[in-house]
Amino acid sequence: xxxxxxxxxxxxxxxxAGLAAGALSAAGPALAKGPRIVTIxxxxxxxxxxxxxxxxxxxxxxxxxxxxxxxxRVRGAGVSGDTSAAGLARVDFSVQADTDLCIxxxxxxxxxxxxxxxxxxxxxxxxxxRLKARRIGVLLAxxxxxxxxxxxxxxxxxxxxxxxxxxxRVPLYPNLLDGVGQIIxxxxxxxxxxNAKGVDIIAGRLAPAVARALKARA
Numbered sequence: 001x002x003x004x005x006x007x008x009x010x011x012x013x014x015x016x017a018g019l020a021a022g023a024l025s026a027a028g029p030a031l032a033k034g035p036r037i038v039t040i041x042x043x044x045x046x047x048x049x050x051x052x053x054x055x056x057x058x059x060x061x062x063x064x065x066x067x068x069x070x071x072x073r074v075r076g077a078g079v080s081g082d083t084s085a086a087g088l089a090r091v092d093f094s095v096q097a098d099t100d101l102c103i104x105x106x107x108x109x110x111x112x113x114x115x116x117x118x119x120x121x122x123x124x125x126x127x128x129x130r131l132k133a134r135r136i137g138v139l140l141a142x143x144x145x146x147x148x149x150x151x152x153x154x155x156x157x158x159x160x161x162x163x164x165x166x167x168x169r170v171p172l173y174p175n176l177l178d179g180v181g182q183i184i185x186x187x188x189x190x191x192x193x194x195n196a197k198g199v200d201i202i203a204g205r206l207a208p209a210v211a212r213a214l215k216a217r218a
Contacts, residue, residue, distance in 0.1 A: 036072040036214055038065075039095050041087055041127070042105035042141075045176065047078030048199070050188050055196040060203035061210065070211035072100070083109045084123035091127050095136060101213050102131050103206075105141040105176050107160065111149070117156040121164055128168040138170040139213045141206070146182065171216075173209045176202065 040046045040058055048056020058076035065072050077094040079086065087094075087106040095102050104127055110120040124140070131138050142161030145154035165172035177194070179201050180186045186198035194202060 036100045037075065037096075037098050038062075038072045038101045038103065038210060038214070039075045039077050039099045040103045040105055041091060041095055042078040042103070043082040043087075043109055044078065044080035045108060045193060046103075046105050047076060047080055049080050049193050051196060051199065055199060057199050057203060060199050061206060064203040064207035065210060068207050068211055070207070070214060072210075072214060075099070078105075081109060082106065083113065083115065084120045084127070088123045088127050088130075091130055095131065095134075097134065099136050100217060101137040101139060101210065103139045103141055103173075103210065104128065104131075107143045107157075111143060111145055111157055114153070117153070117160050120157070121160040124160065124164045125167060128164060128170055132168065132170075137213060137217045138168070139173060139210060140165050140168075140170055141173045141176040143177065144175045144181070171209065171213050173206060176206070178202075178205055 038061070040061070046057050048058070053059060056076065057078075058074045062072065062074040065074070075096070079090075079094075084106045087104070104124065106124065106127070107120055110117075128138050128140065140161060143157075145157040147154055161172060161174070164170075175181070180194050180198040182191070183198070184191070186194060186201065188195050
């Protein structure tokens with residue numbers, strides 16, 4: 001039987017539609033997955049105290065990651081005044097289940113309050129353990145104590161972060177405020193919280209470590 005032009009076009013349309021459906025089906029999982037999610041569990045420094053949201057660390061780190069060719073959505077889970085104990089109390093609901101990588105950036109307020117470093121270490125260790133139990137990757141961001149606070153205390157405090165990273169086998173970014181801490185023109189008037197320029201420096205230095213941690217989990 002001869003194929004009419006209309007029937008030919010119908011069959012051709014079905015073939016094209018089938019090929020298109022197959023292509024969409026193959027691409028479906030990749031399209032559905034969406035961007036990778038990074039959550040920053042921290043305090044006022046990561047929350048961006050004194051800055052608009054667009055200049056705070058979550059937004060600036062997201063921009064730095066995109067520039068570095070490692071795009072990800074960065075969520076802020078920083079609460080001003082939080083110690084490591086407060087972070088531990090809320091980690092299960094502050095870090096959502098779809099998080100690929102959590103940057104744990106707590107301890108600054110422990111330092112300001114002169115809390116026992118062993119307590120800070122125990123809290124951070126428990127935070128990391130909870131995240132790992134949920135199969136969420138962890139990048140631990142450390143903090144350095146100024147020598148003026150007392151050499152003995154500073155030494156004990158500084159040792160907390162490498163100890164937790166080593167014990168829990170997670171990557172460590174040694175000092176969140178590297179290149180910014182105690183530099184007058186990179187901080188706000190309180191001398192503690194980075195200004196917009198300081199945040200950009202932090203984000204630019206932190207981004208490669210975050211990109212490596214994400215790649216290790218790919």
